[in-house]
Amino acid sequence: MEYTFRTDFITGQPLAHFSYGHEAFGPWLEQEVGKDRGKLEKITEMLVNVSSVDEICQIGKEYTLTIAFGEVEISANANHIDSELPDSLVNDVDDFEQDSTASCGLEDFVEMLNSWQEFI
Numbered sequence: 001m002e003y004t005f006r007t008d009f010i011t012g013q014p015l016a017h018f019s020y021g022h023e024a025f026g027p028w029l030e031q032e033v034g035k036d037r038g039k040l041e042k043i044t045e046m047l048v049n050v051s052s053v054d055e056i057c058q059i060g061k062e063y064t065l066t067i068a069f070g071e072v073e074i075s076a077n078a079n080h081i082d083s084e085l086p087d088s089l090v091n092d093v094d095d096f097e098q099d100s101t102a103s104c105g106l107e108d109f110v111e112m113l114n115s116w117q118e119f120i
Contacts, residue, residue, distance in 0.1 A: 002019040064077055073101065
């Protein structure tokens with residue numbers, strides 16, 4: 001998993017760009033974590049506690065973080081809406097789901113969070 005962090009010159013907000021297949025981590029970091037070190041601490045605590053339970057899930061405003069069995073998954077909350085779609089939109093939704101879901105191993109996730117914390 002490759003990523004780069006930079007600061008938006010206009011807003012001053014941190015931005016994250018991830019390699020193909022991991023793109024959803026970028027908006028998750030930007031929107032759900034941002035500069036909030038308290039949220040980073042809470043996520044770190046979740047990572048420590050995951051060994052005592054099978055799965056930990058944190059539902060945010062736009063994205064859901066799931067930690068289970070050594071894997072971390074980020075998925076857009078819009079992916080979890082159950083409704084019938086017209087056939088003409090099914091392919092568009094499939095493309096959206098591919099771009100709005102990403103997963104990685106626990107070690108890579110911890111390394112990325114540490115890098116983000118240093119960056120902000």
